[in-house]
Amino acid sequence: MQTMHPVIVSGRHVLDTSIFPLDEFEDRLRQARESMDAHGLDGLVVYGNGENSAALTYLTNLAPRMRWALAFIPRQGEVELxxxxPERDLHFAQAATWVKSLTAYDKLEPVVRRWSDGLRMATARERLRLGFAGNKHVRQHVLDSVTRCLPQEVEAWVDVDASLDGLRATLRPRELRTMRSNIGRIEALAAMARQVVNDGGKAADAVRAVEKAGLLRGAHEVRTLFSRDAGLTLQPFERVEAEVGNAFAGFIARRELGYWAEALVSHNVEPEYAADIVEALSRMVAAAAAGVRVSDLEQLRSPRSTGATQHPFTSRGVAQLGLEIQEMAPTEKLQVGGIYSLRAGLVFPDKTGAIGSVIVLVHDDSVEVLLQSAPTATRKAELA
Structure with a gap:
């Protein structure tokens, strides 16, 4: 989900070993190295930046605050970041990771050369097969900087994004506990937005309150979108403008300890419109199960209201939550151990719109509802 976000991530993000002890990362690193073995790789480079860092955070716990970072992972031995x-900012990164060796970007070349020399010595090979993760988001100048340091040493670069994505598809027990906690906090933020509007505030007031509360309560980052046109479109909060009416429609996403939760919120919606979206979400929850295709769930959102059409914001009806908010393609399937946001939204004939969402955890033979964020009206509709 693309949203406006701060130039500098101002929230809290440190490695909390009471939640994620070192053995957690040892096991994740073991999984990554098994994947390297399967691909015949001698080493692995993992990229992440301030907007997209899922693979990097999974392996190192580091979620870059501003720009980007690279992890250099050998088959055996120490990981380097x-x-x-500037070097003066390295202590911020050090507080967020278990990795002991951190270097500023201006010293990239000696790090890469030392790493590649170690790989060639360990493998007795002059030309290396290296994996790269983060291809979808890496900036070209960063990739060029790495490859220039290894002009003759690399036989092939292998894209391993799919393999590392597969490792993260099923959340581990400690990840599940973290997600449950964050989902509880996103539920409180959604309730706060509704309350601000009930108390006479405007949509911008609700967004300001949500962002402030989210950061004060330990979030690494809070992202929001909200509507100024009766729910038809959502936009980032860039400036204060005149608002009309007392309805609220918005998107709230909160990241804590690297993990994202989201809620789609609509408040003070016409009762029949709210009921239409509640019914759609109820049908999606009832059909959700391991192995179900996203397209099958999206087809259940057909509007009952005459003249209503699908909301553009919810064109993708399912997003997988975890170290990123990953909107899923229609052909993808729900998996056991995954947490998903089921989304529904409609645009109505009177030129208003509403959105809502439900977060579910897929078990072997059941689905657990973790958050209901259905549209609210003067008479609140409940999920069946």
Whole structure:
């Protein structure tokens, strides 16, 4: 989900070993190295930046605050991190990771050469097969900087994004506990937005309150979108403008300890419109199960209201939650151990719109509802 976000991530993000002890990362690293073995790789480079860092955070716990970082992972031995920014800022990154060796970007070349020399010595090979994760988001100049350091040493670069994505598809027990906690906090933020509007505030007031409360309560980052046109479109909060009416429609996403939760919120919606979206969400929850295709769930959102059409914001009806908010393609399937946001939204003939969502955890033979964020009206509709 693309939203406006702060130039500098101002929230709290440190490694809390009471929640994620070192053995958690040892096991994740073991999984990654098994994947390297399967691909015949001698080493692995993992990229992440301030907007997209799922693979990097999974393996190192580091979620870059501003720019980007690279992890250099050998088949055996110590992991090294190169972090964009001056050396004086390295202590911020050090507080967020278990990795002991951190270097500023201006010293990238000696790190890469030392790493590649170690790989060639360990493998007795002159030309290396290296994996790269983060291809979808890496900036070209960063990739060029790495490859220039290894002009003759690389036989092939292998894209391993799909393999690392597969490792993260099923949340581990400690990840599940973290997600449950964050989902509880996103539920409180959604309730706060509704309450601000009930108390006479405007949509911008609700967004300000949500962002402030989210950060004060330990979030690494809070992202929001909200509507100024009766729910038809959502936009980032860039400036204060005149608002009309007392309805609220918005998107709230909160990241804590690297993990994202979201809620789609509509408040003070016409009762029949709210009921239409509640019914759609109820049908999606009833049909959700391991192995169900996203397209099958999206087809259940057909509007009952005459003349209503699908809301553009919910064109993708399912997003997988975890170290990123990943909107799923229609052909993808729900998996056991995954947490998903089921989304529904409609645009109505009177030129108003409403959105809502439900977060579910898929078990072997059941689905657990973790959050209901259905549209609210003067008479609140409940999920069946």
């Amino acid at each position: 190169v972090v964009a920014g």
